[in-house]
Amino acid sequence: MKILKTLALPIAAGLIATQILAVGPPWSLFGTATPVRTGQAPNSWAIRLTSQDFTTYGGVAFQNPSGPMKFDDIYYFGTDYRVQMNNCGGGSPRFALNVDTNGDGTFDGNVFVYLGPFPAFTLCDTVPPGNWQTTGNLVDATDARYDTSQIGGTFYDTYAGTRARLDTVYPNHKILGIQLVVDGGWFFPLTGDTQVIDVDKVIVNQHIVIARGYANK
Numbered sequence: 001m002k003i004l005k006t007l008a009l010p011i012a013a014g015l016i017a018t019q020i021l022a023v024g025p026p027w028s029l030f031g032t033a034t035p036v037r038t039g040q041a042p043n044s045w046a047i048r049l050t051s052q053d054f055t056t057y058g059g060v061a062f063q064n065p066s067g068p069m070k071f072d073d074i075y076y077f078g079t080d081y082r083v084q085m086n087n088c089g090g091g092s093p094r095f096a097l098n099v100d101t102n103g104d105g106t107f108d109g110n111v112f113v114y115l116g117p118f119p120a121f122t123l124c125d126t127v128p129p130g131n132w133q134t135t136g137n138l139v140d141a142t143d144a145r146y147d148t149s150q151i152g153g154t155f156y157d158t159y160a161g162t163r164a165r166l167d168t169v170y171p172n173h174k175i176l177g178i179q180l181v182v183d184g185g186w187f188f189p190l191t192g193d194t195q196v197i198d199v200d201k202v203i204v205n206q207h208i209v210i211a212r213g214y215a216n217k
Helices: 015-023 159-168
Strands: 027-031 034-040 043-052 058-062 077-085 094-100 109-114 174-182 194-204 207-210
Touching: 043 058, 043 077, 043 174, 058 194, 174 194
Parallel strands: none
Antiparallel strands: 027 058, 034 043, 043 194, 058 174, 077 194, 094 109, 094 174, 194 207
C-alpha cells in the first residue's frame, strides 16, 4: 500500500488555484484535484481525484481554522463519492488524519480511515456502476476501517480503539490536518494503472466544501 505521509500538498495551478483562492481556509486542493461537471443528480458538480500508477495522486485537504485539535474534537467527517474509473483499492480512497503524538507541533504519523466495504475496502462501486454513495459520519463507523499502524496500533482498528489509543497512550496528541486522498492507480495494472474517484460534500465537523462553486462554511 502506498502511504501518503505529507501533511498537506498545496499543488495547484490555473483553474484549481483560482478555486482555492475563492475557498480559502480551511480547505485546499492538491495534486490532480480538478472540478468537473458530472451532470448527474444530486451531485451535478464534483471534485475529480485521479491517480495514475505511482506517480500522481489528488485530494482535498482540511486545516482546522483554530489550530490543531484533539481526536475527540472531531465529531463528524465524511464525504459523498462516486467511482469514475476502476474501483476502490490499494488503500484508496481514504481519509488521513495527521497526528502529532506528543503535542510538540511535529507530525509523527497518520491515522487512515478507508472508504469502501470492510474488510478489503475494494469493490465499492455500486450496481449499476457510477452511482453516488455516502460514507455517512465515519465517527459512527463500528467496523475496523481505522488504521493506527503508524502510531503503534494495528491496520484493522475501530473508532473506539483509535480514540482509546490516542487518549491513553498519547494524551497530549494533536490532529494537525486531515486529507481525503486518492492514490491507488497502481492497484489496477490490467486496466490502465488508473483510479478516478469523484468526491463532493467533504465534511469535517461544521466545515463543508461543495464542488459547485466550492461553497465553504
